[in-house]
Structures are given as structure tokens and as C-alpha cells.
Amino acid sequence: MRGGADTSQKDSVLYFATSNVHKLVEARIVLEKFGITVRGIPKDSLEVQSDSLEEIARTSIIGVAQRVKSKVFVEDAGLFVHALGGFPGPYSSYVHRTIGNEGLLKLLRGVRNRSAEFRSAVACSEQGREPTVFSGKATGTIIRQQRGNLGFGFDPIFTPDSGDGRTFAEMTSAEKNLLSHRADALRKLGSWILKHG
Amino acid sequence: MRGGADTSQKDSVLYFATSNVHKLVEARIVLEKFGITVRGIPKDSLEVQSDSLEEIARTSIIGVAQRVKSKVFVEDAGLFVHALGGFPGPYSSYVHRTIGNEGLLKLLRGVRNRSAEFRSAVACSEQGREPTVFSGKATGTIIRQQRGNLGFGFDPIFTPDSGDGRTFAEMTSAEKNLLSHRADALRKLGSWILKHG
Numbered sequence: 001m002r003g004g005a006d007t008s009q010k011d012s013v014l015y016f017a018t019s020n021v022h023k024l025v026e027a028r029i030v031l032e033k034f035g036i037t038v039r040g041i042p043k044d045s046l047e048v049q050s051d052s053l054e055e056i057a058r059t060s061i062i063g064v065a066q067r068v069k070s071k072v073f074v075e076d077a078g079l080f081v082h083a084l085g086g087f088p089g090p091y092s093s094y095v096h097r098t099i100g101n102e103g104l105l106k107l108l109r110g111v112r113n114r115s116a117e118f119r120s121a122v123a124c125s126e127q128g129r130e131p132t133v134f135s136g137k138a139t140g141t142i143i144r145q146q147r148g149n150l151g152f153g154f155d156p157i158f159t160p161d162s163g164d165g166r167t168f169a170e171m172t173s174a175e176k177n178l179l180s181h182r183a184d185a186l187r188k189l190g191s192w193i194l195k196h197g
Numbered sequence: 198m199r200g201g202a203d204t205s206q207k208d209s210v211l212y213f214a215t216s217n218v219h220k221l222v223e224a225r226i227v228l229e230k231f232g233i234t235v236r237g238i239p240k241d242s243l244e245v246q247s248d249s250l251e252e253i254a255r256t257s258i259i260g261v262a263q264r265v266k267s268k269v270f271v272e273d274a275g276l277f278v279h280a281l282g283g284f285p286g287p288y289s290s291y292v293h294r295t296i297g298n299e300g301l302l303k304l305l306r307g308v309r310n311r312s313a314e315f316r317s318a319v320a321c322s323e324q325g326r327e328p329t330v331f332s333g334k335a336t337g338t339i340i341r342q343q344r345g346n347l348g349f350g351f352d353p354i355f356t357p358d359s360g361d362g363r364t365f366a367e368m369t370s371a372e373k374n375l376l377s378h379r380a381d382a383l384r385k386l387g388s389w390i391l392k393h394g
Contacts, residue, residue, distance in 0.1 A: 046246060046256065047245065048244065049245065049291070050243060051291075056246075084295055084296050087292065090291075094284075095284065098281055099284050099304060103304055106304055
């Protein structure tokens, strides 16, 4: 396995257009295992409104790949709460910024079905080429009170089914990466890069 | 005043790209008073994600005006609840579709400040020309229980400050147009069209 600092092979560097430093850290850890060094670049383009994360990511990467000369990817994620018709879904970032974890917990007061899933869509493209999109997900439960201060967004109220009862916000990035929607999608990206270069 | 069916003067026809028939009815009533006949056309383009309705409308009209040969406008609106940091704001349509009026009422349980405002942004353009954007708003209060079945979206839980205590959903389109954010923006559009043709 090549270390994170080894950029001697051009193919081992991949740009990640994001304004979220947590996502950048998570992506670095996942893709390092594929011998890929991830470099963050600002994401200054607007996203479209859509119920589909894949459509949002696919549209975003088209704009980004026009100004970045190298292979680059974007990622869009959301928390889909089943009892709330999928809310907050693709607008999770805005919803977290306004009503926050407490708002979501309030909406679920008295609601029996607390199942939810985090979903991620990663879109990768190289200037002018058709984007390739990878999806990932993590099913779990919305708990009744926030726990943990790691991660970001709705992490403190979500426990993944495949975990040990801790929320995403009670895990290090490395631990979260074993279970998360984003790591799921990023591993598909990593395998694809290894295969297609 | 020219009637709605009079299209003998090319300038008196304006296209409205929208998938919302309620908005189309409201726009027809407002702009008829300016001698403008409104014709609805499908809005098949995606909107961008932004906290600014004006930015969303401005971006939308650029795509629409590329495929429509005549003068055309779009409108974007949202309900901004002050105690919720502006939520649901530009994502009002999605939020209404998922958690609905009841979800918003639940979020405001126990909250003293129930002030809110509906905002509207209208963007108008003719092929190739820089869009012009008009804003409108209606301040009011989120009531405790839904009332009325006219209008659409969050109308049943909003009473405008300038009204008689009825919600927007208890008013006909003509009555709502005397007080609404959308009519406010559309009247600015109407005056501008009369002046600039």
C-alpha cells in the first residue's frame, strides 16, 4: 500500500471538491487503502434541487469537471427518515443548519417507527467524460437524545444497525468509515479507480 | 383594460414557466390588471439549492429563457419561520411534501415567537437578455391549527398581518392576491413590463 504522501504516480491522486472538512478526512482514510491520495479543492458551484442524491451529485460534477483538469469527485449525502417521508433527505445540510438535531427529535416525538438511513452519492469525472456515480447507504435508528461530539450533521442522533449501539458521533472517523454510507460509496469509487485508472 | 383573451398585441402576452396551477391562477389575476395575458408553460428545469430565493429564480430563468423564444418568467417562494432560523425557507415545497403542515406545527409546539414571512422572487427574461428579479413578501403568524382548504402548501397555517385573521387557505385567489408575497412581486413585474415593454 502506498502512503498518503506518495504522489509519484499521477493516477494515485484524486481531487475531492467539497467545502466539508469532515468529509475530506473520511475520504482520505477510505481511499488511502486503495493507494489513492485525496486532495481537497473548494466546491464553489451550486447544487440542484432534487429528491435524488445521485442526480444532485451527477449535476454537480459536470460543472466542477469543467474547471478542474484532473480526475475529480463530489459527494452528496442525506439522512432519510422513513416516518417523515424521507425528510430531511437531500436537504439535510440546510435542515441541520436551521432546526438542527433537536428539531428532528421533536418531529419524531411520539413516533414509533424511528428507522432511517443515511445515503451517499459519489460522482467522479475527468474533464469532458461522462460522470460515473456510486451509491452507498447505512441503515439505522434515530435515537431519543443526542450522543457524542465527533462527526457532523445528524451523526449524534443516528446509530447504524451494523454497529455496537454507539452513534456516528461517538466514533472516530476510522470507526465510522467501517459502517458509514459515505465509506460504502467511496470504496466503490476506489475499486473502480483501481480497475479503470 | 384588455381582457384575458386579447392577444392581439404581442407585448401583452407573458409566459410563466411553472408546474404549479395555483401559482398560474394567482399570476393571471394579478397581471390581467396590467393588461397582460399570462400563459403557463411547463417548468422542466431543475432549481439550484440556495438560501436566496432570488438566486434560485435568477438561475432558473436563465435555463428557461434559452428554450422559450418570448418573454418568460419564473417564480420561487418560501415560508421563513423566524424561530426556526428561516426554516423551511427555499425548501418549503419539499418540506411540505414530507412533513407537511402538521410537521411544522409540531416544530413550533411550545415556541412563543410564531412570526413568519412568506417571500417570493419573480425572475423575468427574454432570450439572451440579463434577467430582472422582483421580490415580494407578506409578514404574518403561524397559527396553532390548520384552517381552510383553498390555496396550497403552508397556506392553511399562515395568517398575514395585513389581513382580517383568516389564513391564506380561507381566502379566494383574488382575496389572497391583495395581501400575498407572490402578488407583491408580480405587481412589480407588471409595472416594469408596462414601463419597459
